[in-house]
Amino acid sequence: xxxxxxxxxxxxxxxxxxxxxxxxxxxxxxxxxxxxxxxxxxxxxxxxxxxxxxxxxxxxxxxxxxxxxxxxxxxxxxxxxxxxxxxxxxxxxxxxxxxxxxxxxxxxxxxxxxxxxxxxxxxxxxxxxxxxxxxxxxxxxxxxxxxxxxxxxxxxxxxxxxxxxxxxxxxxxxxxxxxxxxxxxxxxxxxxxxxxxxxxxxxxxxxxxxxxxxxxxxxxxxxxxxxxxxxxxxxxxxxxxxxxxxxxxxxxxxxxxxxxxxxxxxxxxxxxxxxxxxxxxxxxxxxxxxxxxxxxxxxxxxxxxxxxxxxxxxxxxx
Amino acid sequence: xxxxxxxxxxxxxxxxxxxxxxxxxxxxxxxxxxxxxxxxxxxxxxxxxxxxxxxxxxxxxxxxxxxxxxxxxxxxxxxxxxxxxxxxxxxxxxxxxxxxxxxxxxxxxxxxxxxxxx
Numbered sequence: 001x002x003x004x005x006x007x008x009x010x011x012x013x014x015x016x017x018x019x020x021x022x023x024x025x026x027x028x029x030x031x032x033x034x035x036x037x038x039x040x041x042x043x044x045x046x047x048x049x050x051x052x053x054x055x056x057x058x059x060x061x062x063x064x065x066x067x068x069x070x071x072x073x074x075x076x077x078x079x080x081x082x083x084x085x086x087x088x089x090x091x092x093x094x095x096x097x098x099x100x101x102x103x104x105x106x107x108x109x110x111x112x113x114x115x116x117x118x119x120x121x122x123x124x125x126x127x128x129x130x131x132x133x134x135x136x137x138x139x140x141x142x143x144x145x146x147x148x149x150x151x152x153x154x155x156x157x158x159x160x161x162x163x164x165x166x167x168x169x170x171x172x173x174x175x176x177x178x179x180x181x182x183x184x185x186x187x188x189x190x191x192x193x194x195x196x197x198x199x200x201x202x203x204x205x206x207x208x209x210x211x212x213x214x215x216x217x218x219x220x221x222x223x224x225x226x227x228x229x230x231x232x233x234x235x236x237x238x239x240x241x242x243x244x245x246x247x248x249x250x251x252x253x254x255x256x257x258x259x260x261x262x263x264x265x266x267x268x269x270x271x272x273x274x275x276x277x278x279x280x281x282x283x284x285x286x287x288x289x290x291x292x293x294x295x296x297x298x299x300x301x302x303x304x305x306x307x308x309x310x311x312x313x314x315x316x317x318x
Numbered sequence: 319x320x321x322x323x324x325x326x327x328x329x330x331x332x333x334x335x336x337x338x339x340x341x342x343x344x345x346x347x348x349x350x351x352x353x354x355x356x357x358x359x360x361x362x363x364x365x366x367x368x369x370x371x372x373x374x375x376x377x378x379x380x381x382x383x384x385x386x387x388x389x390x391x392x393x394x395x396x397x398x399x400x401x402x403x404x405x406x407x408x409x410x411x412x413x414x415x416x417x418x419x420x421x422x423x424x425x426x427x428x429x430x431x432x433x434x435x436x
Contacts, residue, residue, distance in 0.1 A: 003408060004371075005410075005411055005414070006370040006371055006407070006408075006409075006411050006416075007414045007415050007418075008366065008415050009418050009422075010415065010419045010422060011416060011422060012422045012426045013337070013426065014426050014427065014429075014430040017427070017430055017431075024426075030366055031416070032362045032363045032365070032366035032367075033363055033366075034413075035359075035362065036359045036360075036362065036363045037356075039358070039359045044359075046410070088325070088329070091364075123364050124423045144382040158346060167412070168367070171325065172328070174324075174327055174328055175324050175325060175327075175328070176324065198348075230434075259326065275350065278423075278427050281423060282420065282423060282424070285372070285416050285419055285420045285423065286420070288359070288416060289413060289416045289417075289420075290358065291360055292360070292409055292412055292416070293411065293413070293414050294336055295336060295337055295353050295360055295364075295407055296337070296354060297337055297351075297402065297405065297406065298335070298336075298337065301338070
């Protein structure tokens, strides 16, 4: 039997890449793959987040569960998460913070002893593992000068105290959004805009101006030298159809044709800082591969296919 | 109160098979694959990949109910192939596509980083 394959070879082009943000083009694949990547980035790439909190003393104005919830939402650096274990799969321990494979322990001790309000932030969380610490947003923004103190947890007045132990575990966004490494992941079809030059040349300048202005986003403009309508930013088009409707009302249907390229996508990825944006995409590809691997047929299922008889066996090369 | 545990959505219970196969008794070369604890992410990419296969006459998936954490992929092929063959081919092709995508992405990151001071 000849080797059949319908494999595509996607092409990637990075437009912009920062630690927590990236924009790239993905071509030569279809929307199902683009959407699978988006869904996996949001809900299935693992990170580490605080999952269990033991409060020793809390005399702050916020109640215990309120603080526990806030702690859970603090992004922790999770480069290690891909190689960690889920605590439910960890045989070596019971996920109590002592196990290096599946959990990380944090301590927080803060007491206000002065008249000024004390801000308790993510910087006050002391980690037992230097690879898993609260995300430093100054580092990401690249400015060391500003005195930004981290994620606010609670404010204490004189005499109030907060003392707790927290355990961070590996998890995925499907379980709880606190584990999602993605702030936003979006993709759009690349628009392809064609202007019928002959028809356009016959229009008056006012008509051209009204066409340019009919688009809510700045997609078109008038070339100052040639006085022609030109596309200045195709990607600003939001698929709103306003220009098309305008042309219809002018009786100039077909003057501008806008198509979505079905195999070409522009991705925008923003992370919470738990992992780098580029790493998030790579992790998503890896997770998607693992998911596909998990849905392969097992050998005993293949045996059950014998019911297909001689023809089936013949086709399988048997 | 009686809400199912959140992990129920993605942890396959012990003693349950991830993928089970059910042949159609009335139509030759038609079958359903029941995949536990998966949803649109897998369902849609497998379906679209199956559509590229010219021996596949029908391929579709459904999520029968939002609280039944499984999908059903139904495949009908010509006599040149079988649902199982088409299913395996689709998964292999997707796997290869993702391998390609990963290396393309890694190359592009290296390329981007070297052209810019990053």
